[in-house]
Amino acid sequence: MSYIEKEIEEQPAIIHSLLNRESENVIQVARAIRQFNPSFAVVVGRGTSDNAARYAQYLLGIQAQLAVSLAAPSIHTVYGVQPKLSRALVIALSPSGEADEVSQVIADARAQGGLTLSITDDPNSSLAQMADYHLLLGCGKEKSIIATKSYTAQLTALAMLVTAITDNRDSYEALAHLPDLVARTLAGSESILGWVQRYRYVDQMAVVGRGYNYPTAFEISHKIRELCQITAEEYSEADFRHGQVSIIKQGFPVIVIAPSGKPMPLLVDLLRNLNQRHAECIVITDDLDISHYAQNLIALPPNIPEWLSPICAVVHGQYLAMQLALAMGHEVDVVVEG
């Protein structure tokens, strides 16, 4: 078994232990945030962590009514300027805890009196030490160069954080079911093996989501680019609505992330449009009523609350990207020079 496959499979157990280990700590962090009463939030991360930051924008925006800025670290590092962060909650996402550009943003925020939180996998890392608060992912360093388990751990930590901020009983209960939901998702991922060969010669793909799962579209296309070394591009359903759907011609493979939730009617519209264009739709959903739109469907377990669905949906995307890379003849654990 490759490192990446092993790490994909570790995810339910990592999420389970994260939920238990950090449950008290996250309540302290949430208390500090409520006390600080930030005017807005800034989230900073690079690569996969930047996609986790996008999830934070929806999560904190929808559930904690916090406007979220995804930091542009080069403002701090390349231009040497500090935007005003004194009234901001600033969250750093970096599994290693050593991302230089991210550290600079946290250092600047602290110096200004902003409230800083780092979410890392190393309690002794620079970021863990320098931020006011720290949440430990506990996912273990990835031996694969492809980030998988650190992403779902980051999303889980963010979901725990917003639950502690809102102190909502339903959210706590939903979180408790998350490890089981991810395990059941993973059990369903194997269905991909039944049809992945069909895409052996694909050289480009599009990945579409909306709302909570727009970040999932970024992360799945990121995984496909890294693992399959083909072009894969993320879109919001809204982009396609406003004309960009014109790139989709007959047979163009489009992954549509469509778990039950508020954007579903918009996504059904999109699927209808894609079908009219004879696109090749791969649909990630728990709603089997839309299966006729899909050339291939990857089923999610039923009853996933929409806000937690990104943690499940991305697992299918990780598995698909890995299996597609194998079908294409790539060695998935080889280090690719940066």
Place this chain on the structure above:
Amino acid sequence: MSYIEKEIEEQPAIIHSLLNRESENVIQVARAIRQFNPSFAVVVGRGTSDNAARYAQYLLGIQAQLAVSLAAPSIHTVYGVQPKLSRALVIALSPSGEADEVSQVIADARAQGGLTLSITDDPNSSLAQMADYHLLLGCGKEKSIIATKSYTAQLTALAMLVTAITDNRDSYEALAHLPDLVARTLAGSESILGWVQRYRYVDQMAVVGRGYNYPTAFEISHKIRELCQITAEEYSEADFRHGQVSIIKQGFPVIVIAPSGKPMPLLVDLLRNLNQRHAECIVITDDLDISHYAQNLIALPPNIPEWLSPICAVVHGQYLAMQLALAMGHEVDVVVEG
């Protein structure tokens, strides 16, 4: 002449008249902003306007020390939630002034007491009427379905705004030269005709920028997707530094936006890496010392201040996308069904 070609050529004159017409108005807006003393800024736009919003993030961050959040309109529209905006400067970008999702964000911000500014091309539009302040682009409605002149007008309006906020003499002087710089850029765009046929059969491209010109990478790849109906993806130089460069194989066409400025050393590193990978580099730059890295170079006029270079660099990208579309046999003014 097609509509789009005509509209690309109108840009210097539009920028000239915008600078004159709104010069007093923008000083009033800047005064209101200084008085309001926002904790942060939110910028909201869709499609091309979202890329102008990205420019605002760098511009307001670097020059006005304002952290900028690019709004996720679906939080307001799909989820029906209002993030806290009472301490925010909220800027809406919409040439028509009628983008529904954008209007919802402005309505929510006003209701909360945030300071709102709309930048539109229609003084009678909903957005012009509903925001506290309004800047008029004066670019005229685009007859092409492809946005070109509205983008550079939006960037110019934002550059005027930050200049009025900082009240910096050098910036005022630089702005005064902008119409001439854009006209000289445009005169240089024709060199593209000498080599564009080479890319007739390209089916994917990457576009890379950093800092102020990262938004330019988004906008140029957006134009290429729309006009050429091929996959084109934007990257930050930092993404490539962190591993995503692995998608670049021999002959892969990469547009590198490299005007003189702070990110130049990073971009030269990148060009060296791309050369080692035998990528096909098309470089937009004023620095002829880096021409040996480029298969084809599109020259910018000398002495463009970096913060204004996105307004020039994108013009080359617009022209390239249009000429490439023509080389590929697309009718550039045909309406593509959304």
